[in-house]
Amino acid sequence: MRLDKFLGNCGLGTRKQIKEYIKNGMVSVDGNIITKAETSIDPNVNEIIFSGECLTADYKEFRYYLLNKPQGVVSATRDNHDTTVLDLIDTGFDKDLAPVGRLDKDTEGLLIITNDGKLSHRLLSPKKHVEKEYEVQTREPLSEPALKKLEEGVDIGDETPTLPAKAYIEDGILHLVIHEGRFHQVKRMLQAVGNEVVFLKRIRMGNLALDPELKPGEYRELTDEELNLLK
Numbered sequence: 363m364r365l366d367k368f369l370g371n372c373g374l375g376t377r378k379q380i381k382e383y384i385k386n387g388m389v390s391v392d393g394n395i396i397t398k399a400e401t402s403i404d405p406n407v408n409e410i411i412f413s414g415e416c417l418t419a420d421y422k423e424f425r426y427y428l429l430n431k432p433q434g435v436v437s438a439t440r441d442n443h444d445t446t447v448l449d450l451i452d453t454g455f456d457k458d459l460a461p462v463g464r465l466d467k468d469t470e471g472l473l474i475i476t477n478d479g480k481l482s483h484r485l486l487s488p489k490k491h492v493e494k495e496y497e498v499q500t501r502e503p504l505s506e507p508a509l510k511k512l513e514e515g516v517d518i519g520d521e522t523p524t525l526p527a528k529a530y531i532e533d534g535i536l537h538l539v540i541h542e543g544r545f546h547q548v549k550r551m552l553q554a555v556g557n558e559v560v561f562l563k564r565i566r567m568g569n570l571a572l573d574p575e576l577k578p579g580e581y582r583e584l585t586d587e588e589l590n591l592l593k
């Protein structure tokens with residue numbers, strides 16, 4: 363990889379700024395000041411220091427974070443009005459990170475943030491049928507027939523009804539497990555059975571569960587074990 367590209371990936375600034383930093387001797391590779399932006403480097407092998415800070419100490423090409431998304435934050439990379447989920451992730455290495463799919467602004471819970479586009483694509487591909495589990499607080503208690511309808515599939519105004527799902531009550535809260543990702547799907551499913559979502563929280567995606575230690579707004583890196591669960 364080119365040195366300037368690596369520094370860009372580290373989020374150090376614009377291409378122009380980075381070229382200036384390099385030209386001004388602010389970057390060393392394995393102890394030698396390097397002034398050519400196109401110098402070829404390997405961040406897994408070389409030690410790259412910018413202005414006294416080692417950038418390669420914990421460099422990983424792919425980064426994976428588990429965020430407990432709070433309400434009031436949008437699942438976008440940029441927004442002119444609202445705080446985005448990326449505004450919550452302050453890693454220093456945040457170039458190219460993006461949320462894996464979306465949760466509504468008022469939805470809380472598990473959101474994976476990564477720069478691994480392939481993994482993201484796999485998890486979101488409709489063909490892969492990755493399960494998503496939600497805790498749903500509803501305006502009215504759910505009747506047995508309503509649970510059954512949610513499980514069998516309901517007409518939410520799309521071309522086809524929703525695919526079979528799992529729906530059960532635990533500690534007074536509806537758990538809904540779906541393996542599609544239609545727009546506002548859970549809210550529309552509850553509407554289709556004459557009810558309404560008053561609070562929605564995602565607690566699982568595939569085999570990855572939300573860490574109960576993470577408060578809304580908190581995040582941490584995925585462990586290798588968790589990553590394997592997703593792959």
Ligand code: URA
Nearest residue numbers: 466469546547548549
């Ligand atoms: N379904 C919804 O209606 N909203 C979400 O945020 C996620 C699933």
